[in-house]
Amino acid sequence: MSAAIYIHIPFCIKKCNYCDFSSIVFNEPVKDRYLKALMREIEMASFAGKVETVYIGGGTPSLLTPSEVEKIINKLEQKFHLLHGAEVTLEVNPGTIDLPKIRELRNTGINRLSIGIQSMNPMELRFLGRVHDETDSQNALKWISRYFDNFSVDIMYGIPGQDLEGLRDNLKQVLGYNPPHISAYELSVEKGTPLSCMLAEGKITLSTDDDKIAMYELIADLLKAKGYLHYEISNYSRKDYHCKHNMNYWMRGEYLGFGASAHALIRETRLRNTPDITDYIRLMEEEGRAVVEETALTDLDRVNEEVFLRLRTDRGINTDTISAAPELFHLLEQEGLILKKNGWIRLTEKGMLLSNRVIVEILDSIEKTTDISTQNRR
Ligand code: SF4
Structure with missing residues (x-):
């Protein structure tokens, strides 16, 4: 990509x-x-x-x-x-x-x-x-x-x-x-x-x-x-x-960001420049770098971001790539909030309106499922 x-x-x-x-x-x-x-x-x-x-x-x-x-x-x-x-x-x-x-x-x-x-x-x-x-x-x-x-x-x-x-x-x-x-x-x-x-x-x-x-x-x-x-x-x-x-x-492609407050996502690391304009100019003049935050993402961060970002779009997400409970998708579909097709789910118009709720429920389910599978491995 x-x-x-x-x-x-x-x-x-x-x-x-x-x-x-x-x-x-x-x-x-x-x-x-x-x-x-x-x-x-x-x-x-x-x-x-x-x-x-x-x-x-x-x-x-x-x-x-x-x-x-x-x-x-x-x-x-x-x-x-x-x-x-x-x-x-x-x-x-x-x-x-x-x-x-x-x-x-x-x-x-x-x-x-x-x-x-x-x-x-x-x-x-x-x-x-x-x-x-x-x-x-x-x-x-x-x-x-x-x-x-x-x-x-x-x-x-x-x-x-x-x-x-x-x-x-x-x-x-x-x-x-x-x-x-x-x-x-x-x-x-x-x-x-x-x-x-x-x-x-x-x-x-x-x-x-x-x-x-x-x-x-x-x-x-x-x-x-x-x-x-x-x-x-x-x-x-x-x-x-x-x-x-x-x-x-939204597809979690890589991007570079330049300027005050700019963000970047490169090789599963998120970077953020200082948002303060004076600080940005000073850092670039004195140190040649204005990044003030650098976060290496875990697998769970990546999955959460995929749900949070991709589900905003009409492309949706592939359910094979996430570990949320299948019953949840069934319930959300019955409520008319998501559409399921060939292993993909996407928000309906009603789901887009209530996207915060749908996304939080899926993320909660992923977290619980991940906890259980981590415990099972111990
Ligand atoms: S001050 Fe107004 S025009 Fe400038 S960035 Fe904010 S919203 Fe946009």
Whole structure:
């Protein structure tokens, strides 16, 4: 299996109210030092395998100039064996791109854009603390759909004040640009964000679980009716337009990560870089390495990860490779949560909705079965 490369660009115009990603407000001198550190990290890496996808995420990578993006891609091409036709994605945010920039990006080696639209509703965008408004979103979608054949749109649901009609309207507007790929994420409240303070101070009320379920079902029904494949819990695509980069994560393929907070999975070892941007630059300048965590995975870790990751997708898992109790699969199938076929199981639409519960039950069963077989060997 080929590998993937993730590059983290941790700069944004301002922090959104819900964001706990590793990102800081854009600053030109810090960005310049960061890019030098990033180039050094790429230069020092060693990986002989083939690379099938590159994903430049953030943060807001579209704050870089096209020539900075091109330098990163050129460096990767010099250093690694990027396959011909590799999927090369750049995350972009409305309000940070214009028509000339989108045209120029086509000449940098980028062949897929992922746009953080989140909502087409001005009040929802203000609530989220996004820098763009609905006109920026419309322009970004219009330009990108004209110049890129392959692009993805992120939308969010469960935003306080959002109802089913509002969500339907967001989806309808986005669908007007015929995106080949849509990711739909539930708004989550992360510790230390302005959103969590608003919640603690009683200034906002979150959507109820029933509301969120209804929204999830509305998205799945509407997109499937429009011909999209629901190929992962939060992801929908036209045929052959699934995100190959993310599919590699879910299939537990190897990947390299460069930049602050970037992760990697190489030869059954997980590595993580420091998430602190100043620390990352210092470590790269002084020590030439920014890894702060390195974990060699056990066989049980690997199996657990396979269940946790692969089961998110419509490919599912091969039951021969895991040791969960067969009765559990029978029960889950009777409840309409999984489908069993030729030794494989995968989540049904209802199972995707209740994926946390299904996955926890399977992982518990694997742990118990493993305990029993370990005891039997003693
Ligand atoms: S644009 Fe993305 S990374 Fe930047 S602050 Fe907003 S949510 Fe976070």
